[in-house]
Amino acid sequence: MKLRKATAVAATALVLSVTATACGGDDSKSSASGSGSGGGDKIKIGIKYDQPGLGLKEPDGSFSGFDVDVATYVAKELGYDADQIEWVETKSADRENALSRGDVKIIAATYSITDERKAKVDFAGPYLLAHQDLLVKSDSDISKGTDLNGKKLCSVTGSTSAQNVHDTIAPKAQLREYSGYSECIAGLQSGAVDAVTTDDSILAGFAAQDKYKGQFKLAGLKLSNENYGIGVKKGDTKTVNKINTALEKMVSDGSWEKAVEKNFGPADYKNEPAPKIGNIVK
Structure with a gap:
């Protein structure tokens, strides 16, 4: 009787061990999905x-x-x-x-x-x-930072880009903050603002959209790296x-x-x- 009871206990332990190993295998696979080690699912x-x-x-x-x-x-x-x-x-x-x-x-x-x-x-x-830059209309005469004095300059709420321009090169620029760059670009198109500032790569991405092709240009000021x-x-x-x-x-x-x-x-x-x-x- 003692032998049978011990055998039953051992069998139960073996099942639990196999189950735990299987669960551990699933966790490992899930972890690999974000591990960047290659071979994972995702x-x-x-x-x-x-x-x-x-x-x-x-x-x-x-x-x-x-x-x-x-x-x-x-x-x-x-x-x-x-x-x-x-x-x-x-x-x-x-x-x-x-x-x-x-x-x-x-x-x-x-x-x-x-x-x-x-x-x-x-x-x-x-x-x-x-680089931080300016996006202006294709026919704009804004070619340097000081040209922004008296002009409306747009950036997004919470960004320091427009403030940097105001503080360093165009103290008389009129700052406008919109909730997103899409709104700034739309404002530039309509004439509500005269320029938009942020990274040139971001500005170029917006300007490259089909609906804006040919309408805007980058000033090329390289205001930051x-x-x-x-x-x-x-x-x-x-x-x-x-x-x-x-x-x-x-x-x-x-x-x-x-x-x-x-x-x-x-x-x-x-x-x-x-x-x-x-x-x-x-």
Whole structure:
């Protein structure tokens, strides 16, 4: 009787062990989906949903833009096909938290590399050097910052771009804050504002839209240097190194230049050459 009871207990333990192992296997697979190690079911990538030319969710549910193309290339080099990418909208104010929480594996969302951000996350790249600039109408006589004195300058609520222009080069500019860049661009088209300011890459993306082609131009002022990097959770050096290798390959095989032309070409965007990995322009 004692032997039978012991055998029954052992059998039960064996079943429980197998069950736990099976559950553990599922968790491991789920974890790999965001691990960036390749071979997992999915990789979650944070992007913007509302920036034409960079990160835009199209009406049909697809995604387009330079950030999307760069992230897709990088994901492939990490072992993920395009249909294994789960795009996650990542607002500017939530980027660091999204990485630390593990909501996404990487972020490619006009994410400028700064010392303050580097204290919270790690960056691969940079993969694009942008500059703060002005977007004006094609027939505008605004060609330098001081031309904005007495003119209406638009940026989005919470942005420091317009204030920077006001404080440094055009103290008599009339600042206008709208809830989004789409509203600023519409205001520029209607004449409600005379110029819009933010990163030139963002402005070029809007200007390249079919409905705006030929209507606007970039002033080319280069008011700041914005080094776009791919954000990674702090301490994940392995993933940073893999992404850097992927970015170098993207440049060397011509895919980077093709992505620039595809997304910004219609706006006649005078982009900087592809930056070297780790070279942060101050």
